[in-house]
Amino acid sequence: MKIQRLEKVSSTNALAKKERGEPWTIIWAQEQSAGYGTKKDYWFSPKGGLYFSVILPKTDIDDLQTLTLLAAFIVAKTLKENFALDCFIKLPNDVYINRKKVAGILTENVLSNDTKFSVMGFGLNTNINQFPKDLENTATSLKIELKEQVNNEKILKQIVKGLKKQLKTISQ
């Protein structure tokens, strides 16, 4: 697992699409100035949160769709196993705790008749102390729920490991 650790980027997915690194390269930023989700919806990305993109190997588009759905389960499983938190998955791939969003996943592909490039971006509200007024009723963080700091690197590695395992299974 090759991890590129960066301080502040516009968006880890945008950077991954621009750089097009090797499969399983992880772009991990401490902060995003223009983090986004589906339809370019803004993703609040201050320091403390976990923001990373995984460059995926060339994979059939149907398998990528399955993997995108499974990614939410991998995140929920990681949070449940590490912190005994009850997570709710809003399909296709947002993760909620106590009816508030804690994580989101966005897969972006470049393709013509086959897949040229794929990146899966993860935004997890981990060590975020508080949210702005417009988000405080809809978003939460692990720190708010657990009242303690969590280890971002450990969570990242477990998610990537889960992703590798699932991709191997569905590609067989």
Place this chain on the structure above:
Amino acid sequence: MKLKLKLNGKIYDIEVLQKNNKAVKVKVGDKEFTFQEKEEDIRIAKASFPKRNFSKKEIVAPITGEIAEIFIKKGDFIKKEKKIILLSAMKMENEIISDFEGKVKKILISKNQKVNKGDILVMLE
């Protein structure tokens, strides 16, 4: 001679190891098969490919989804690998790029339209 055969979504590695008048030895994955002498024992699959006009420059939907953005307009000259359309599907955002170079003859879809896998989206000339 090495080949890859995709059957029911699974890819098989096929290698012809030995070929003479009496026998053909073929390796599929890690298993070897030998076809002997009698001609009727060697079944040759007649491959029939669907008729397709490769001179047609059509950009088709690789996946079912909804058209989120169209980056081109009729009459544009586009180069190979140019970003044509953004297709959203189950929280995957798919940038469709062109396999061809040419002038946009017809755009058959509009923004927010739902499309099925295989639908023709854009025609070039």
